[in-house]
Amino acid sequence: MNKIKIAIIGCGRISYKHVEAVVNNSELCEITALCDPSVEKAEEKMREYKEKSGMEAKVYVDYKDAIEHEDIQMAVIATESGYHADIAIYCLEKGLHVLVEKPMALSTKDADKMIEIAKKNNLKLGVCHQNRFNPPIQKLRRAIDQGGFGRILNGTARILWNRNQGYYTQAPWRGTWELDGGTLMNQCIHNIDLLQWMMGSEVESIYSQCDTFMRDIEGEDFGAIIIRFKSGSIGIIEGTACVYPKNLEETLSIFGEKGTVCIGGLAVNNIETWKFENEELNNQQISNEEEPDSVYGFGHTPLYKDFIDAINNDSEPLISGEEGKKAMGIILGAYKSRLLDKKVTFPIGDFSTLEMKNIRHMKID
Known part of the structure; x- marks a missing residue:
C-alpha cells in the first residue's frame, strides 16, 4: 500500500505533534510539504522532520503552491483557528482529505460547508480531538x-x-x-x-x-x-x-x-x-499512561493511524467532521x-x- 503523502499547513506551536505523529506512523504516511507564511518556521519544522525520520520535505510559504506542485493526498491544518475553515474548504475542493486542528471552524455555517464538501467529493474530514x-x-x-x-x-x-x-x-x-x-x-x-x-x-x-x-x-x-x-x-x-x-x-x-x-x-x-x-468492571486493572510532556498528550499518533486507516478502508474516522462539530x-x-x-x-x-x-x-x- 502506498504511503499517504501529507502537507502540513501551519508550522507553529502544535505542529511538532503532527511531525511526531507522522514519524510514528511512517509505514502509513510521509510529509511531502511543510507550509507556513514564515519560511523560518517551515524550515525549522523541515529540519525537525529530517532529524526524526531521515526524510526531507519541501518548504512552502503558500500552501496553494504546495498543492499545485506536489503530490499530496492529505492536508493537515494547524494554523490559527480563524483560518481553518477557508483552508479546509480549499483543500477539499482540490480533492484532498483533510485533518484539521480544533476547532474545525468558528461558525456553524462553515463547519456545515466543510462536512458537505467532504461528502460530495467522497473525501475524509477529521478533527484533532486527540484525547479521545x-x-x-x-x-x-x-x-x-x-x-x-x-x-x-x-x-x-x-x-x-x-x-x-x-x-x-x-x-x-x-x-x-x-x-x-x-x-x-x-x-x-x-x-x-x-x-x-x-x-x-x-x-x-x-x-x-x-x-x-x-x-x-x-x-x-x-x-x-x-x-x-x-x-x-x-x-x-x-x-x-x-x-x-x-x-x-x-x-x-x-x-x-x-x-x-x-x-x-x-x-x-x-x-x-x-x-x-458491576464487580467485573469494578475489579478491572486500572493502568495509567506515563505523564506526557505537555497538555497535548500522546493522542496524535493513534489519531493519525485512525484517520489514515479510514482513508485506506473507506470508513469513518473516530472524529469525523460531524463529530468535530x-x-x-x-x-x-x-x-x-x-x-x-x-x-x-x-x-x-x-x-x-x-x-x-x-x-x-x-x-x-
Missing part, C-alpha cells in the same frame, strides 16, 4: 457502552488552567473573536468534546455565564456552561485561564446510577476514581447564550464567534 484516544478515556467509553453506569445522570468537565498575558501578547490572534474566541474555544474544547461524547445524547439546551476577568483579550478568560441533554442528563463545564499561579487540573467526571469515574492528569490521562456496582457547537451555543443572556435551545442555527463583537466587554479590576 487516551487509554483511560477509551476504557471509560467501553464501560459506558457496556452499560456499566446504568443511567448516566450528569457529567462535569473542569479546565482550571493559567494562560498569562504574555501568552496572548506573543500571538495576538489569540483571544480575538475573528481568529480564536476565548478560553472555552481555545483551551476547553477538548474536554468539552470528551464530556459530550460520554453523555451519549444530543444537546437540548445550554445556559452560560462568561467574563473577561484578567487578560486583555476580546474573548472570555472564564466560562461556565450548563447543558441539558435530550436524555435528561446534565453537563457542567467550568473553564478558566486565570488560575494562580499555574495550571491546576483538567478533569472529566461521569456519574451514573451504578458507577462513578473521574479522570484527571495533565492531559486527561489518569484514572483517579473508578467505582462500579459537536464540541464547537456547544461552545458557540454558550456564546449565543451569553450574548442573549438567556438559555438557548439546539440547534442554534447560523452563529459564529464574530457575532460576539456585539457583547459588552466587561473587566473586573
Whole structure:
C-alpha cells in the first residue's frame, strides 16, 4: 500500500505533534510539504522532520503552491483557528482529505460547508480531538457502552488552567473573536468534546455565564456552561485561564446510577476514581499512561493511524467532521447564550464567534 503523502499547513506551536505523529506512523504516511507564511518556521519544522525520520520535505510559504506542485493526498491544518475553515474548504475542493486542528471552524455555517464538501467529493474530514484516544478515556467509553453506569445522570468537565498575558501578547490572534474566541474555544474544547461524547445524547439546551476577568483579550478568560441533554442528563463545564499561579487540573467526571469515574492528569490521562456496582468492571486493572510532556498528550499518533486507516478502508474516522462539530457547537451555543443572556435551545442555527463583537466587554479590576 502506498504511503499517504501529507502537507502540513501551519508550522507553529502544535505542529511538532503532527511531525511526531507522522514519524510514528511512517509505514502509513510521509510529509511531502511543510507550509507556513514564515519560511523560518517551515524550515525549522523541515529540519525537525529530517532529524526524526531521515526524510526531507519541501518548504512552502503558500500552501496553494504546495498543492499545485506536489503530490499530496492529505492536508493537515494547524494554523490559527480563524483560518481553518477557508483552508479546509480549499483543500477539499482540490480533492484532498483533510485533518484539521480544533476547532474545525468558528461558525456553524462553515463547519456545515466543510462536512458537505467532504461528502460530495467522497473525501475524509477529521478533527484533532486527540484525547479521545487516551487509554483511560477509551476504557471509560467501553464501560459506558457496556452499560456499566446504568443511567448516566450528569457529567462535569473542569479546565482550571493559567494562560498569562504574555501568552496572548506573543500571538495576538489569540483571544480575538475573528481568529480564536476565548478560553472555552481555545483551551476547553477538548474536554468539552470528551464530556459530550460520554453523555451519549444530543444537546437540548445550554445556559452560560462568561467574563473577561484578567487578560486583555476580546474573548472570555472564564466560562461556565450548563447543558441539558435530550436524555435528561446534565453537563457542567467550568473553564478558566486565570488560575494562580499555574495550571491546576483538567478533569472529566461521569456519574451514573451504578458507577462513578473521574479522570484527571495533565492531559486527561489518569484514572483517579473508578467505582462500579458491576464487580467485573469494578475489579478491572486500572493502568495509567506515563505523564506526557505537555497538555497535548500522546493522542496524535493513534489519531493519525485512525484517520489514515479510514482513508485506506473507506470508513469513518473516530472524529469525523460531524463529530468535530459537536464540541464547537456547544461552545458557540454558550456564546449565543451569553450574548442573549438567556438559555438557548439546539440547534442554534447560523452563529459564529464574530457575532460576539456585539457583547459588552466587561473587566473586573
